[in-house]
Amino acid sequence: MTQFKFSKRVPADGTDAVGAILKAAADPQIISFAGGLPAPELFPVKEMKAAVDKVFATHGQEAMQYGAAKGVTALRELIQHHVKEKENVDAELDNVLVTTGSEQVLDLVGKAFVNPGDTVLVEQPTYLCALDVFKTYGANFAGVEMDEQGMKMDALEEALKSRPNTKLVYTVPNFQNPTGRTMALDRRQKLAELAAKYDVYVLEDNPYGEIRFAGQHVPAVKSFDKTGHVFYMSTFSKTLAPGFRLGWLVADADVVNKLTVLKQSADLHTDNLVQYAVAQFFADNDVDAHVREISDLYGKRKQLMADGIKQYFPAGVKYTDPEGGMFLWVEVPGVDDTVELFKECLKHNVAFVPGDPFFAGKPQPGAFRLNYSNAPEDKIKAGMKQLGEALQDAVAGK
Incomplete structure (x- = not known):
């Protein structure tokens, strides 16, 4: 054999x-x-079918042709508006990258930033697929203690001090996978400050944030970012359809450009029909x-x-x-x-x-x-x- x-x-x-x-x-x-x-x-099967039918009637050729690696402009504009309205994150169109699911964001960020031996700090416990992805690129991990208010910032700063080769902090601040915990507002502000102070990047993963059935919305960590150290990622998988494999990243334009090049070598671009269909679905339906x-x-x-x-x-x-x-x-x-x-x-x-x-x-x-x-x-x-x-x-x- x-x-x-x-x-x-x-x-x-x-x-x-x-x-x-x-x-x-x-x-x-x-x-x-x-x-x-x-x-x-x-x-929303019926409504999505109607959206797809309309896309074929109005953008059929574009939907079936090769597209831009950053994504369909209409969808990127939708995401740009969405993060401003929902998360108080100011973004230009050049800050938005559409990906093949949020899993691709993890992979692209790992590929772009994590060298073998770099430390990635994660919540303890954390999303298991993120561990798998960053491990692929040779990351060393250190877990940061949590309580019911999310990652503890004093423990994070201690970890940053003791591990000067830390490249990335990965967090799921809203209804965390696996614990369901939500990071408190003051900790989000502190996390953005620590990222700038120690010159490390924060990958803020927010797939569940819109699905809130109690309590009050808490703004994204990215909304407190003044230096570009925070990368914000999310997905349509939990609110529309996981099978569409549609995610996105909002980050500094230089980061988006570098990741776009890496994405082109991975899958050229995300499915055009799905992107057009989701943009049309938002236009025609009360998504809230x-x-x-x-x-x-x-x-x-x-x-x-x-x-x-x-x-x-x-x-x-x-x-x-x-x-x-x-x-x-x-x-x-x-x-x-x-x-x-x-x-x-x-x-x-x-x-x-x-x-x-x-x-x-x-x-x-x-x-x-x-x-x-x-x-x-x-x-x-x-x-x-x-x-x-x-x-x-x-x-x-x-």
């Missing part, structure tokens, strides 16, 4: 622990809270009302999940209480191996994502992520009861 000489960027053991977990959770007999999927019943519908549904589902935790989980279990987004975080004391706990829960026909892959350093035993956006209400009620029984058995040592 041929021994392929893969690059050092490919994981040596070839394993995909998270993929294996999600595959196991995909069994139709399993009630799965493991995926990070939006509710498909709220996809659509997002409110999503937020209302997710709020109800989150509350059902929280009620299930209170009713069925063992005493002493801690959990976050997000004001939006798609996830909450559970910590079960007395559990030493969360992956084994996952296997035990599968026996009760219910699944979550173990917390281990979300940690840059040593994982926290007994921690896991639950997704409430994708499961219907009856499944949440039944699944939380089954999950509670599994946890009770595990804690009791059965």
Whole structure:
């Protein structure tokens, strides 16, 4: 058998622990809270079809032709207006890059800024795919402690002082994946100040920010950026359609230009038809009302999940209480191996994502992520009861 000489960027053991977990959770007999999927019943299928039909009638040739790597102008203008209206971020058109999903932003930023051995500071825990991407480019990681108000700025500054080769700080400040926590306003201001003070870049990832069902909106970290050190990224995946693979970056024009060159060598440009269709959808529909519908549904589902935790989980279990987004975080004391706990829960026909892959350093035993956006209400009620029984058995040592 041929021994392929893969690059050092490919994981040596070839394993995909998270993929294996999600595959196991995909069994139709399993009630799965493991995926990070939006509710498909709220996809605006009819309205999007109308938008696509109109695009073919008015921009058919342009939509089917090669396009600009930075993206379709109409969509970039829409994003420019959106970040000003929603996040108080002033941007010129040259500051906006459309990408093939927000995952491509992670990859382009990693490729453009992270040299082997550079340090990337991340929330502890953090989005597991960001860890995977930056690891590909040789990053070293250091986790920064969080509390219910998000990343702790005193801990961040200590990390910056002790790691002078830090290149990047990665944060998900709104309804964080995996914890659901939101960074406080004063910490956002401080984060922008620290980025300038220590000459490091902040990648602010905001895929969930619009899906708020409680509390008050908090302006983006980027809105406090006076030096260009903060790069703001988001996506249409959580509010319109993840299958469209449509994300964007707002950053200094020099950064956008460099990343545009890298994007051209990766995929030339993002799907033109999808870009035109989304711009048309925004023109023809009340998108704010659509997002409110999503937020209302997710709020109800989150509350059902929280009620299930209170009713069925063992005493002493801690959990976050997000004001939006798609996830909450559970910590079960007395559990030493969360992956084994996952296997035990599968026996009760219910699944979550173990917390281990979300940690840059040593994982926290007994921690896991639950997704409430994708499961219907009856499944949440039944699944939380089954999950509670599994946890009770595990804690009791059965």
